[in-house]
Amino acid sequence: MNKEIPYKIYLEESEMPRDWYNVRADMTKKPAPLLDPTTGKPITAEALGKVFCEELVKQELDDNNRYIPIPQEIIDFYKMYRPAPLVRAYCLEKKLGTPAHIYYKFEGNNTSGSHKLNSAIAQAYYAKQQGLKGVTTETGAGQWGTALSMACSYFDLDCKVFMVKCSYEQKPFRREVMRTYGADVTPSPSTTTAVGRQILAEFPGTSGSLGCAISEAVEAATSREGYRYVLGSVLSQVMLHQSVIGMETKAALDKYGVKADIVIGCAGGGSNLGGLIAPFMGEKLRGEADYHFIAVEPASCPSLTRGKYVYDYCDTGRVCPLAKMYTLGSAFIPAATHAGGLRYHGMSSTLSELYDQGLMEARSVKQTEVFAAAEYFARIEGILPAPESSHAIKVAIDEAIKCRETGESKNIVFGLTGTGYFDMMSYEKFHDGRMTDYEPTDEELAKGLSKLPKV
Numbered sequence: 001m002n003k004e005i006p007y008k009i010y011l012e013e014s015e016m017p018r019d020w021y022n023v024r025a026d027m028t029k030k031p032a033p034l035l036d037p038t039t040g041k042p043i044t045a046e047a048l049g050k051v052f053c054e055e056l057v058k059q060e061l062d063d064n065n066r067y068i069p070i071p072q073e074i075i076d077f078y079k080m081y082r083p084a085p086l087v088r089a090y091c092l093e094k095k096l097g098t099p100a101h102i103y104y105k106f107e108g109n110n111t112s113g114s115h116k117l118n119s120a121i122a123q124a125y126y127a128k129q130q131g132l133k134g135v136t137t138e139t140g141a142g143q144w145g146t147a148l149s150m151a152c153s154y155f156d157l158d159c160k161v162f163m164v165k166c167s168y169e170q171k172p173f174r175r176e177v178m179r180t181y182g183a184d185v186t187p188s189p190s191t192t193t194a195v196g197r198q199i200l201a202e203f204p205g206t207s208g209s210l211g212c213a214i215s216e217a218v219e220a221a222t223s224r225e226g227y228r229y230v231l232g233s234v235l236s237q238v239m240l241h242q243s244v245i246g247m248e249t250k251a252a253l254d255k256y257g258v259k260a261d262i263v264i265g266c267a268g269g270g271s272n273l274g275g276l277i278a279p280f281m282g283e284k285l286r287g288e289a290d291y292h293f294i295a296v297e298p299a300s301c302p303s304l305t306r307g308k309y310v311y312d313y314c315d316t317g318r319v320c321p322l323a324k325m326y327t328l329g330s331a332f333i334p335a336a337t338h339a340g341g342l343r344y345h346g347m348s349s350t351l352s353e354l355y356d357q358g359l360m361e362a363r364s365v366k367q368t369e370v371f372a373a374a375e376y377f378a379r380i381e382g383i384l385p386a387p388e389s390s391h392a393i394k395v396a397i398d399e400a401i402k403c404r405e406t407g408e409s410k411n412i413v414f415g416l417t418g419t420g421y422f423d424m425m426s427y428e429k430f431h432d433g434r435m436t437d438y439e440p441t442d443e444e445l446a447k448g449l450s451k452l453p454k455v
Ligand SMILES: *Cc1c(COP(=O)(O)O)cnc(C)c1O
Pocket: 113, 114, 115, 116, 143, 144, 232, 233, 234, 266, 267, 268, 269, 270, 271, 272, 273, 341, 342, 386, 388, 389, 417, 418, 419
């Protein structure tokens, strides 16, 4: 096939994936099971079902079914903003003078501004199917809360979002978007939960943390009839839903006979990267093709590159099951870097296992170089990227420059997870030269890792 490749490769609606792809099915050595924090034994569906929706628990524990059909109602919703375009970055290639071919999958074409809607709509759907009244969650930077609010309003579900207090105050526009979609947004810690009141008594005037917001959201779900808790990344079910990104990317490349050489994504909790690489990784696992995968994380929160592969709590409040993952310790408080969505101490257990098997590379990058890449990209390709996404942009540019030096014309594919309109305060800091880089010292990391659970 030698068709001229358009700037944007769109799939027809009829070419959209009908199934999510579960990469765990193709792994000979599976990710380690979630453990019940009270017993130290693999957690049962029954115990998980008290916190999460039934069908999502099934997906969480499913290591064997390769394809999970996407329910028609979810496909219909996906059609409002998908298929997402796969863009050939001709202008960037030209500017860089690289023989490499650069492609990016753009997930910012919806009001939530990120890929998170792909899983939010699935989770809201299963909650509705189960006859629930509503769901609760936490949000830090606000992207997940926004996506979930949109999904819940579509299915007429109540949505309670605990938003880390400092974000609630610093990001009033995110908060109002959520309220526009009918969500009930509470700054965390709050007096509406026992755990919130306890934290407030202990630390009056605290501006909150993600860990604390998770604890409040879980309590709000488990103490109310007809509510469950939902999570926007890290869990295997979320990575499963995000495989729609990779399935579409692969279908678009296949349509033009293009074989990716390098696939790059930013890694917070690992769901977008895991979803993007899933079908490619499947081929690699089955020995059908080889790819070079690169996970990009912030140097300020380097779970893969400097963390340990052990069982840890998924939340600072220590209420969720234990997961074996690359972690900096649930007690690690990442520096206030601006890529809010990448400030997580751990990593998806599936991605962790793939990384541990040597099937993927990980790199960490510094914030100022990330913003420099973001701005460079915005000026050439037009899209104003989210700081999180810009981690992937930075490494894609690095790889394209390497190709310029070696003369290789590799196909580089990266995930552009979202837009950065709500991150202009960070851009402002960068423009004013007030942005600094931060890398935790070995002592700081040792401190975070000193409180790992004993299993
Ligand atoms: C949340 C978020 C991320 C991080 O995604 P993970 O799947 O948790 O790694 C990346 N980019 C954007 C724009 C986000 O909102």
